[in-house]
Amino acid sequence: MCGRYALDAPRSRLSWRFALDEGDDENKDSEDDKLLARYNIAPMSDVPVIRQSPAGRRVLHRLRWGLLPHWATEPAIGARLINARGESLAAKPAFRDAFRRRRCLLPASGFYEWQALTATTGAARKQPFYISLVSGETMAFAGLWESWTAPGGDVVRSCCIVTTAANERLRAGPRADAADPCRRALASLAERAGGAGRVADPPVCRSRIAALAGE
């Protein structure tokens, strides 16, 4: 599953990595800088998404994470449709249409998974892990998207992330080695977030994730 992730990549890198076609007017979004430098991306926020135009152009667009099917009655519906299981989405009413006609990619530097700690104290704590490619390269999630029109007429473009069985090739856990690419990437993200280019994210999450980076 994926409920939080990070993206820290300039447009030029995404353009190269995913062979984007430049020139689309939507490509020039004044908030791009904020969208492309985040280490704690949460559902219901706007995220950069790569879509293919009818003419076949690959373009970076900004959509809300949390799918709003065409039959949705209120935007809050999207809060529960942040992931779609790859094994079943073709048959699910919430995802079927989007799966047939509206697929996309969500570029990411890495993503977070939380593991429950069976601490001796009764307190149920969770340990976050940051997962990224060993190469350090930008990755992308498979995604679906929708365009939803609110009763009032406002249009909301939304998306969700396709999930699948855990990848067996994942390394068996973070190394103590400070040179571990995953740790280096997270440390870099945490440092960036604490510096001048800080992004607006919940302080509690920030400290927890920063704590992970520090160990």
Next chain:
DNA sequence: CCAGACGTTGTT
């Protein structure tokens, strides 16, 4: 038939 959901995860 109508009403209500429409999704995922992880778990003693």
Next chain:
DNA sequence: GTCTGG
């Protein structure tokens, strides 16, 4: 404990 909102 469980749901909602972000």
Next chain:
DNA sequence: CCAGACGTTGTT
């Protein structure tokens, strides 16, 4: 995913 709410009455 996490954080935070979780409820009712009556009212200029």
Next chain:
DNA sequence: GTCTGG
């Protein structure tokens, strides 16, 4: 809009 549960 379409499926599921009652």
